[in-house]
Amino acid sequence: MTTTPWHNWGHTESAQPTERIRPTSTDEVAAIVRSARDRGLRVKAAGTGHSFTGIAVATGVQVDMSALTGVVAVDGTRVTLGGGSVLHDLPPLLDPLGLALQNMGDIDVQTMTGATSTGTHGTGAQFGGLATRVVGATIVTGTGEILAVNETDNAELLPAVALGLGALGVLTNVTVDCVPSFNLSCVEAPEPLETVLNEWEQRIADADHFEFYWFPHTESALTITNTRLTADAATSPLSPMKRWFDESLMANTFFARTTALQRRFPGMTPHINRISTRLTGDRSFSDRSYRVFATERRVRFREMEYAIPQDQVPAVLREIKALIERKGWTVSFPVEVRAAARDDLWMSTATGRATGYIAVHRYFREDPTEYFGAVETIMKAHEGRPHWGKMNTRTAADLAPAYPKFGDFLTVRDRLDPDRVFTNDYLDRVLGK
Numbered sequence: 312m313t314t315t316p317w318h319n320w321g322h323t324e325s326a327q328p329t330e331r332i333r334p335t336s337t338d339e340v341a342a343i344v345r346s347a348r349d350r351g352l353r354v355k356a357a358g359t360g361h362s363f364t365g366i367a368v369a370t371g372v373q374v375d376m377s378a379l380t381g382v383v384a385v386d387g388t389r390v391t392l393g394g395g396s397v398l399h400d401l402p403p404l405l406d407p408l409g410l411a412l413q414n415m416g417d418i419d420v421q422t423m424t425g426a427t428s429t430g431t432h433g434t435g436a437q438f439g440g441l442a443t444r445v446v447g448a449t450i451v452t453g454t455g456e457i458l459a460v461n462e463t464d465n466a467e468l469l470p471a472v473a474l475g476l477g478a479l480g481v482l483t484n485v486t487v488d489c490v491p492s493f494n495l496s497c498v499e500a501p502e503p504l505e506t507v508l509n510e511w512e513q514r515i516a517d518a519d520h521f522e523f524y525w526f527p528h529t530e531s532a533l534t535i536t537n538t539r540l541t542a543d544a545a546t547s548p549l550s551p552m553k554r555w556f557d558e559s560l561m562a563n564t565f566f567a568r569t570t571a572l573q574r575r576f577p578g579m580t581p582h583i584n585r586i587s588t589r590l591t592g593d594r595s596f597s598d599r600s601y602r603v604f605a606t607e608r609r610v611r612f613r614e615m616e617y618a619i620p621q622d623q624v625p626a627v628l629r630e631i632k633a634l635i636e637r638k639g640w641t642v643s644f645p646v647e648v649r650a651a652a653r654d655d656l657w658m659s660t661a662t663g664r665a666t667g668y669i670a671v672h673r674y675f676r677e678d679p680t681e682y683f684g685a686v687e688t689i690m691k692a693h694e695g696r697p698h699w700g701k702m703n704t705r706t707a708a709d710l711a712p713a714y715p716k717f718g719d720f721l722t723v724r725d726r727l728d729p730d731r732v733f734t735n736d737y738l739d740r741v742l743g744k
């Protein structure tokens with residue numbers, strides 16, 4: 312059987328699966344896994360392909376999860392979702408229940424399970440990544456067994472299964488502990504970079520959700536400070552015209568045009584970046600949480616993101632700034648800086664430590680190797696852990712010491728996927744064979 316080729320959003324990875332199958336039940340998923348295993352084929356559940364790494368590459372059977380979506384059950388704040396549910400489809404389902412996701416990242420076009428499997432996170436020093444809210448799942452293992460994993464059934468597997476890199480099985484549903492619906496007020500402002508770096512720890516402690524972007528070749532940061540409000544608090548949303556102007560025209564169209572211009576005339580980058588910091592990000596508004604957290608990204612890029620100890624963020628950002636100046640590179644895309652609470656998921660980039668995240672980007676037609684490689688060297692020197700879904704060159708041997716429970720995760724992998732039905736080249740590299 313021939314399938315249409317697959318590639319990811321960032322155009323960094325592609326694949327030609329032998330088969331693509333769209334199951335409609337957990338039993339069908341189990342049958343697919345057993346059949347593939349008998350035929351020596353590998354299996355990979357498909358999210359929406361928003362990982363920049365090869366984590367989602369399917370060479371054998373690609374399992375299209377799009378028939379397993381929506382709310383399966385509700386128990387108080389705990390909502391069980393089909394394993395193919397996409398984040399932007401959740402607000403119309405959760406809001407009528409008076410519920411919302413506790414925190415979100417920059418976009419909402421990923422699947423919930425793709426996001427949790429790679430450790431996707433937003434920002435907020437008191438808040439963990441999406442996987443920290445996973446309280447249960449149904450998983451089809453590499454032998455085709457169907458396991459419930461939650462606080463009472465197979466509870467010892469939960470810290471591995473909640474953030475499993477797609478290496479342990481296919482999650483046909485996932486139970487997420489939501490929070491009561493809430494509004495967010497958002498203040499975006501350009502500020503001097505040095506002020507923001509000097510006040511980093513205070514800013515993240517004072518705000519519910521603080522992050523900033525630094526445009527290389529400038530001394531300015533665009534800060535974003537979100538404050539949680541109750542669901543009935545008055546809001547002043549962006550008008551559709553203002554949202555279109557800020558997010559579609561400025562953040563996407565303007566950015567696309569200037570990125571193209573900078574590719575032709577790299578010398579213009581510092582001027583354009585200075586203009587960008589002035590033209591974007593000086594506004595305040597409030598709205599339902601999910602309309603504030605997530606924005607649209609239409610300019611295609613590639614990304615590497617590292618988790619480092621939270622208090623090392625200012626030092627590391629200054630090192631990256633010095634690196635870009637020393638090398639004389641022109642970098643058009645901003646560097647994004649966020650925070651998250653420590654958690655206890657075995658493969659979480661925030662496991663055991665309060666975490667700062669620093670992400671570097673390059674336009675997708677530019678070769679990121681030299682820039683990302685040099686930044687990665689800095690990150691390694693600061694005990695950096697790479698986002699599992701963003702570009703990195705790490706191997707199991709050098710990642711193992713960074714994760715206290717790495718060995719325990721591999722033991723669970725041996726138990727749930729003894730024949731490595733769910734592996735691919737990326738997992739072979741970061742987890743071992």
Ligand SMILES: Cc1cc2nc3c(=O)[nH]c(=O)nc-3n(C[C@H](O)[C@H](O)[C@H](O)COP(=O)(O)OP(=O)(O)OC[C@H]3O[C@@H](n4cnc5c(N)ncnc54)[C@H](O)[C@@H]3O)c2cc1C
Nearest residue numbers: 356358359360361362416417421422425431432477482700
């Ligand atoms: C524009 C853009 C913005 C982003 N913003 C952020 C951000 O703000 N914060 C952040 O942390 N990350 C961010 N990311 C990274 C992104 O959130 C992750 O890479 C995420 O995994 C993408 O989800 P997906 O549905 O596309 O999963 P995919 O990339 O398709 O798959 C990821 C992994 O999940 C596995 N998987 C998917 N479904 C299942 C299932 N049902 N059972 C078992 N395994 C499964 C896949 O097999 C694969 O191993 C961003 C990426 C892009 C392109």
